[in-house]
Amino acid sequence: MAMWLPAVGPQSRQRHRLLGLAPQAFAGAQRSRDPPPRLSFAPVDLSSTTAVVALVASGLAVCALIAVAVLARGLRRVRAQQRTVMGDGERDLVAHATELDQAFQGLHTYVEDVAARLDARLDTVEESLTGAVAFRGLVRYDAFNEMSGRQSTSVALLDARRCGIVLSSIHHRDQARLYAKQIVDGRGDLQLSPEELEAVRRALAGEVAGQTDEPSG
Numbered sequence: 001m002a003m004w005l006p007a008v009g010p011q012s013r014q015r016h017r018l019l020g021l022a023p024q025a026f027a028g029a030q031r032s033r034d035p036p037p038r039l040s041f042a043p044v045d046l047s048s049t050t051a052v053v054a055l056v057a058s059g060l061a062v063c064a065l066i067a068v069a070v071l072a073r074g075l076r077r078v079r080a081q082q083r084t085v086m087g088d089g090e091r092d093l094v095a096h097a098t099e100l101d102q103a104f105q106g107l108h109t110y111v112e113d114v115a116a117r118l119d120a121r122l123d124t125v126e127e128s129l130t131g132a133v134a135f136r137g138l139v140r141y142d143a144f145n146e147m148s149g150r151q152s153t154s155v156a157l158l159d160a161r162r163c164g165i166v167l168s169s170i171h172h173r174d175q176a177r178l179y180a181k182q183i184v185d186g187r188g189d190l191q192l193s194p195e196e197l198e199a200v201r202r203a204l205a206g207e208v209a210g211q212t213d214e215p216s217g
Contacts, residue, residue, distance in 0.1 A: 134160045137203030139195045143170045156199035162186040166196045 135158040143152035151171040158164035166188065168179040181196065182189045186204060188196070 130160050132159060133157050133164070135162070135164075135203040135206070137199040137201065137205075139199045139202065141195050144172060152195075154193070154195040154199040156183065156196070156203040158183060158186075158200070158203050162204065166192065166199060168193065168196055 135156070137156040139154045140150040141152050141154075142150055152169060154166060154168040156164065156166045162183070162185050164183050166181045166183055168181075170177045170179070181192060183200060186200065188200075192200070
């Protein structure tokens, strides 16, 4: 049975050989008794170039990490907004923009077509309204200087081109007569009575229809 001896001299080695203990085993056993190495930190000179470079690199690394965190948060927000607009599909943003552009182009074409049709219809309506009654005037009077309550009337109905008709109803005790005369550009094709001229004047002046004052002069 081999025994371990602490001596490391030549005699001890010879004794170990006699005991059958190899020198390597003895050296390993001797090293196992040595205390473990201790870590020691030497003071670092912060004013040296190496220390400054290390501090700057550390600061840049921290800034880079903060920037990456901010960018990652912004990217998540953009992706959430993108999902809100595009849905949960796998469509590309460029493809989605192309689809939107095509849709807007179709809408623009449709709006232009509708606007053209509306313009055509408005032209027709305006042309039709040109011949509608735009001016009207009414005069009430006593045709035969009788106290009959001004039952005789003259009515002028004119369009935007100042064309139309004048209707005169002459009332008498025993009878009533109706006369119609055409107006072109504010003038009658036949001679107009003072009451009819007053009706045309009131119509073109925009005075209130139904005014009961007799024509002056």
